[in-house]
Amino acid sequence: MTPVRGLPAATATAHANIALIKYWGKADDDLIIPVTPSLSLTLDALYTTTTVRFGAVAADTATLDGEPVTGKAMARIVALLDLVRQRAGIDLAAEVTSVNTVPTAAGLASSASGFAALAGAAAAAAGLDLTDRELSRLARRGSGSASRSIFGGLAVWHAGTDDETSYAEPVADPTGLAEKLAMVVLVLDAGEKSVSSREGMRRTVQTSPDYRPWVEAHAGHLDEALAAVEAGDLPRLGAVAETNAAGMHATMRSAVPPVDYLTDASRAALQAVRDAREAGLPAWATMDAGPNVKVLTSAGRAVEVDAWLRDRLAASAPGLATVVAYAGPGLTVTREATA
Ligand code: PMV
Secondary structure: OOOOOOOOOEEEEEEEEEEEEOOOOEEEOOOOEEOOOEEEEEEEEEEEEEEEEEOOOOOOEEEEOOEEOOHHHHHHHHHHHHHHHHHHOOOOOEEEEEEEOOOOOOOOOHHHHHHHHHHHHHHHHOOOOOOHHHHHHHHHHHOHHHHHHHOOOEEEEOOOOOOOOOOEEEOOOOOOHHHHEEEEEEEOOOOOOOOOHHHHHHHHHHHOOOHHHHHHHHHHHHHHHHHHHHHOOHHHHHHHHHHHHHHHHHHHHOOOOOOOOOOHHHHHHHHHHHHHHHOOOOOEEEEOOOOOEEEEEEHHHHHHHHHHHHHHHOOOOOOOEEEEEEEOOOOEEEEOOOO
16 A cells, blocks of 8 residues: 655644633633633743644644653544534545643643634644634634634733634733733642533533622723733733732632642742732732742843742742743644645
C-alpha cells in the first residue's frame, strides 16, 4: 500500500487567558452556551502549539507533550475534529500533535489555549477559511474559555443564546490598559484538579443556593470592569475582578456536595495578596478551577509584586513556582505549503 501523505498540515499557537470576570455555569451543555458573559486577559507566557494533519493516519490520534491522549480528553478532541470535518465536508482521520507550556488541567487555563489552538489548526488543515468570530465559536465547543483565547489582550465572551450569538471579541481599550497589565501566577500545585470545571459547574448550577444571586450580581461586575477598562483604571478593575472570583468560589462551596478548589496554600496566598495591597502594592487575586492563585498587577510593578509574594510565602508554600505573564497575542495559524 502506498503511504498516504494526507492534506497539508497546519500549525496554530494560542495563548491561555485568565478571566477577570468569570464564566461559571452553562445554559446549554452541548453547545457550551454560558449563563454569564465573561472578560479575560490573554497571557504571553502560557501557550499551546498544535499541529493537525488530516488523511495521514487511519484513525484520529493525538499527543500532548509527546504522550498519547486517551479517554475523555481524546473524546473531546475527536468531537471538535468532527465539527471541523462536518463543516469542511471531509472524512479523513487527523493526526494531532500538541505542545503545552501550561501545566495541564490545574486551573491554569490549559483547556483554553489547547482548544483555541486545536480549532485554529484543525480548521486550517481542513482547508477552511474562518473569521476570528467563527474560530471563537468553534473553540467554544471544545472548552468555553477557549472562545476568548482566539484574541490577544482583553476579550469579552458574549454569552449569547445559541451557537451563532455566543462568541468572544476584543474589548474596546481606549487607554491601552491591556499592555499595562500583568499577572503573577502562583503555581501552588501543578497536579490535575480533583473536580473538572465541567462537573463543578454542573453541580453548582443545580444545587448551590448562592448561584442565582452571583449571576444577578455578575452583570453589574461586568459593567464595572468594562467601565474600569474604558477609564484605564487598574485598581477599579482589580477590585471587581477579586469580588467576582471570590463570589464564584463561594457558590461552589455551597454546592451539594461542595466543590472547594482552595487548599491551605491557596488561602495563605490570598492573604498574602491582601497584605501586599496593604503594603501599597497593586495586587488583586483571582482563582479558577484549581488551587492556584493568579495575581492581577501592573506591568511596571509585576517583578516587584512577584518577589514580594515569593518572599512572603517562602515558609508556607516552600515548593512555590511563579510565572510572571504580560498581555499576550491572539491566535496565529500557519499552513504548510502544498507541494
Ligand atoms: O472552559 P472551562 O470549561 O475550562 O471553564 C473555565 C471556567 C473558569 O476558568 C473557572 C472561569 C473562566 O471564565 O475561565
